[in-house]
Amino acid sequence: MILFDSVSKIYPSDFFALRDINLNIESGEFVSIVGQSGAGKTTVLKLLTAEESPTKGKVVLDSYDINFIKPSHLPRLRQKIGVIFQDFKLLDKRTVFENVSFALEMAGKTNEEIQNLIPQLLEIVGLSEKINNYPNELSGGERQRVSIARALVHKPKILLADEPTGNLDMINSWDIIQLLLKINQYGTTVILATHNREVINSLNKRVITLDQGRIIRDQEKGRYII
Amino acid sequence: MLLTNLNRIIKYGFKNFWRNGWLNIATISVIILALFMMSILVMINQLTDKILADIQEKMDISVYFKSEVVEFDIQRIKSELENLSQVKFVEYVSKEKAWEEFQLEHKENPTISESIAEIETNPLYATLNIKARQPEDYPGVVNFLEQDNYRVLISKINYKENKEQINRLSDISRTVRQGGIFLTLIFCLIAIIITFNAIRLTMHSHHREIEIMRLVGANNWYIRWPFIIEGMLFGIVGGIICFLLFYSGIILASPKISNVVSEINLVDFFKSNALKIITLQILTGIFLGTISSLIAIRKYLKI
Numbered sequence: 001m002i003l004f005d006s007v008s009k010i011y012p013s014d015f016f017a018l019r020d021i022n023l024n025i026e027s028g029e030f031v032s033i034v035g036q037s038g039a040g041k042t043t044v045l046k047l048l049t050a051e052e053s054p055t056k057g058k059v060v061l062d063s064y065d066i067n068f069i070k071p072s073h074l075p076r077l078r079q080k081i082g083v084i085f086q087d088f089k090l091l092d093k094r095t096v097f098e099n100v101s102f103a104l105e106m107a108g109k110t111n112e113e114i115q116n117l118i119p120q121l122l123e124i125v126g127l128s129e130k131i132n133n134y135p136n137e138l139s140g141g142e143r144q145r146v147s148i149a150r151a152l153v154h155k156p157k158i159l160l161a162d163e164p165t166g167n168l169d170m171i172n173s174w175d176i177i178q179l180l181l182k183i184n185q186y187g188t189t190v191i192l193a194t195h196n197r198e199v200i201n202s203l204n205k206r207v208i209t210l211d212q213g214r215i216i217r218d219q220e221k222g223r224y225i226i
Numbered sequence: 227m228l229l230t231n232l233n234r235i236i237k238y239g240f241k242n243f244w245r246n247g248w249l250n251i252a253t254i255s256v257i258i259l260a261l262f263m264m265s266i267l268v269m270i271n272q273l274t275d276k277i278l279a280d281i282q283e284k285m286d287i288s289v290y291f292k293s294e295v296v297e298f299d300i301q302r303i304k305s306e307l308e309n310l311s312q313v314k315f316v317e318y319v320s321k322e323k324a325w326e327e328f329q330l331e332h333k334e335n336p337t338i339s340e341s342i343a344e345i346e347t348n349p350l351y352a353t354l355n356i357k358a359r360q361p362e363d364y365p366g367v368v369n370f371l372e373q374d375n376y377r378v379l380i381s382k383i384n385y386k387e388n389k390e391q392i393n394r395l396s397d398i399s400r401t402v403r404q405g406g407i408f409l410t411l412i413f414c415l416i417a418i419i420i421t422f423n424a425i426r427l428t429m430h431s432h433h434r435e436i437e438i439m440r441l442v443g444a445n446n447w448y449i450r451w452p453f454i455i456e457g458m459l460f461g462i463v464g465g466i467i468c469f470l471l472f473y474s475g476i477i478l479a480s481p482k483i484s485n486v487v488s489e490i491n492l493v494d495f496f497k498s499n500a501l502k503i504i505t506l507q508i509l510t511g512i513f514l515g516t517i518s519s520l521i522a523i524r525k526y527l528k529i
Contacts, residue, residue: 047439073445074444075443075445078441084287089434089438089441102438102439103438103442106443107442107443107444108230108231109230111230146463154442202385
């Protein structure tokens with residue numbers, strides 16, 4: 001489903017964000033990418049959403065070759081991928097409902113469909129009661145759930161999580177990780193980039209460790225070791 | 227689906243427009259200023275054209291014949307003139323008719339009427355009034371009349387006095403027009419740059435929204451259209467306000483201008499062209515707003 005073939009990403013001024021990455025992720029996997037800041041975790045995710053293109057090598061996602069994707073195909077690619085971020089990226093002036101419906105509107109769903117879908121999505125993330133609240137009335141964990149609900153609107157095949165627990169305390173972090181596991185159980189491939197040691201060590205899932213742009217370890221049931 | 231999208235695009239366009247109060251007022255003011263200056267330039271151009279056309283309309287050549295010339299000769303010259311391609315029409319005023327008209331005209335003035343009564347013979351000349359098709363044609367007509375066989379019959383050709391005036395006015399009009407086009411172009415450019423910057427500012431306040439729109443897979447036109455509509459709204463509101471300001475400005479300025487140049491009635495001119503002016507102002511406003519929005523949003527669509 002996801003293939004990195006000898007991928008390097010070099011930013012201007014010769015900074016190697018990734019060096020010769022070979023990687024294969026199957027549909028339905030739960031993969032953690034770990035490493036310190038600057039190890040290249042975010043670059044891996046940005047290559048998948050085609051926000052960046054590889055300097056060398058080949059990135060394939062589903063049937064899309066990221067090197068040669070046409071700008072007009074970008075929306076379709078991105079609708080297959082849900083993304084969540086450390087800073088949630090919610091719109092402060094819109095309610096929980098509006099933040100999620102926004103993404104549905106982009107996909108051209110009718111108002112009826114939106115009215116039906118949003119309660120279901122908020123139910124999955126456990127926020128049914130906060131439907132009319134604004135983001136600044138929610139805790140960090142709740143905000144991240146809103147962004148997860150938004151990421152799920154297209155029923156994505158892949159969910160990319162870029163340090164989703166970076167701004168959260170331990171308890172909230174756990175809630176979010178549990179939610180990601182639940183989404184993975186429904187069949188969505190989850191790729192989690194993090195440097196949260198406790199989270200990784202308790203997951204018991206595949207762990208890919210990056211250091212200075214290289215893969216130094218790729219273990220089926222891995223732990224956070226650097 | 228198309229209709230739903232269209233609906234949303236328009237809705238978001240209007241929402242964006244209402245949201246940033248102060249920023250929008252600044253943007254609209256810039257558009258108004260640009261439109262206002264352009265309108266003044268266009269107005270000045272139109273007015274000089276109109277004055278020139280009026281004067282050209284009044285322009286003609288009067289040929290005064292010596293008193294011994296008989297009507298037969300004058301009629302012959304008249305028909306020869308009428309055969310010239312440059313000549314639009316020729317009017318013959320006989321000595322007697324000229325005298326009658328002169329007396330009629332000055333009936334009210336006692337000094338002149340008394341003088342007229344004292345003169346026994348008719349002192350006036352028979353005249354041909356000639357109108358050419360184009361102002362440039364007059365010199366040709368004058369040359370024709372200055373041939374020797376005609377020249378001996380003619381006492382005076384009344385053309386030269388007007389000529390200089392007309393040339394001067396043509397020169398002024400040409401300068402105004404060229405300068406006006408140049409200024410209008412420069413102003414258009416400045417207006418686009420300033421409007422562009424103002425719109426870029428409002429757009430910056432939406433950059434987070436645009437980023438999220440792209441990440442959830444909205445296509446570029448879906449993102450672009452609300453901003454284009456916002457730009458159009460800037461233009462429409464700017465155009466309407468500019469029109470109202472312009473109208474009030476003209477009502478205030480018109481009496482002062484009429485004092486200096488009595489032929490110009492700005493209010494009448496404005497009223498008879500009001501529809502044209504407001505259409506032009508709004509269209510220019512829409513053009514400014516839309517182009518600026520399109521350029522400004524490019525930066526945020528690169529991701």
